[in-house]
Amino acid sequence: MSEQPNTPLLEAIDLRKTYRMGSVDVPVLRGSSMKLLPGEWVAVLGSSGSGKSTLLHLLGGLDTPDRDGGEVLYKGKTISKLARGARNRYRNREVGLVFQFYHLLPELTVLENTLLPGLVGSGVRVDRERARELLSTFGLDHRLTHRPRELSGGERQRVAIARALLNQPEVLLADEPTGNLDEQTGSEILDLLKKEHQAGLSIVMVTHDRAIAEMADRVVVLHHGQVEQDQSFSIQ
Numbered sequence: 001m002s003e004q005p006n007t008p009l010l011e012a013i014d015l016r017k018t019y020r021m022g023s024v025d026v027p028v029l030r031g032s033s034m035k036l037l038p039g040e041w042v043a044v045l046g047s048s049g050s051g052k053s054t055l056l057h058l059l060g061g062l063d064t065p066d067r068d069g070g071e072v073l074y075k076g077k078t079i080s081k082l083a084r085g086a087r088n089r090y091r092n093r094e095v096g097l098v099f100q101f102y103h104l105l106p107e108l109t110v111l112e113n114t115l116l117p118g119l120v121g122s123g124v125r126v127d128r129e130r131a132r133e134l135l136s137t138f139g140l141d142h143r144l145t146h147r148p149r150e151l152s153g154g155e156r157q158r159v160a161i162a163r164a165l166l167n168q169p170e171v172l173l174a175d176e177p178t179g180n181l182d183e184q185t186g187s188e189i190l191d192l193l194k195k196e197h198q199a200g201l202s203i204v205m206v207t208h209d210r211a212i213a214e215m216a217d218r219v220v221v222l223h224h225g226q227v228e229q230d231q232s233f234s235i236q
């Protein structure tokens with residue numbers, strides 16, 4: 001790749017996002033900026049309603065900022081200005097998404113859920129071998145043909161992470177990945193993310209738990225849609 005080592009992998013510049021509720025405009029992001037460097041793990045911390053999920057959705061290209069409401073750059077390119085094919089590729093290949101409530105499809109098996117990102121988008125291979133490998137790494141070999149309802153919360157989240165990693169994304173965007181799990185199960189999920197991070201995955205993880213946030217290289221604190229604090233820890 002030709003980009004400079006310090007070019008952020010992902011960058012939010014002065015993002016503004018307003019939701020319209022009836023006749024009232026509700027500003028949710030009010031000029032938020034943040035960077036994710038290659039190989040970095042950034043935690044986004046903030047109270048409920050501060051705009052964390054909204055920010056993550058904009059970073060992942062699931063939603064767009066207001067008109068003239070800033071931009072999201074991936075490797076220096078504005079994602080909203082990419083041609084449709086490149087934008088889809090970004091969403092399907094370059095980023096992986098993990099949600100608090102897993103978002104697995106109930107009628108599909110564990111293996112089929114994991115393979116989903118390989119079924120959408122052009123030019124993506126259905127890599128059953130990689131899906132099996134990931135599920136095996138995550139201790140789910142014996143669960144391949146089970147449905148999500150037969151799994152525990154921690155197992156469901158491991159499937160969701162396997163699914164997010166199927167296409168070998170550069171960035172994992174995780175919205176409170178342990179928010180719905182007990183402490184022990186949550187820490188197993190965090191260990192798993194730590195291993196992926198050590199293997200080179202860049203991560204943006206939303207949480208409202210400061211202790212969890214401090215596992216990251218850097219913590220960005222959102223407050224009423226603005227970045228109140230951006231604190232670096234020493235890179236391990």
Ligand SMILES: Nc1ncnc2c1ncn2[C@@H]1O[C@H](COP(=O)(O)OP(=O)(O)OP(=O)(O)O)[C@@H](O)[C@H]1O
Pocket residue numbers: 019020021026028046047048049050051052053054055208
């Ligand atoms: N689609 C939407 N339509 C209208 N308002 C929305 C929408 N999505 C989010 N909001 C509002 O935007 C604000 C920020 O929401 P967001 O989900 O980004 O917060 P959050 O920091 O992730 O909170 P939590 O910690 O509770 O998940 C909230 O007040 C929410 O009600």
Ligand SMILES: [Mg+2]
Pocket residue numbers: 052053054175
């Ligand atoms: Mg949220």
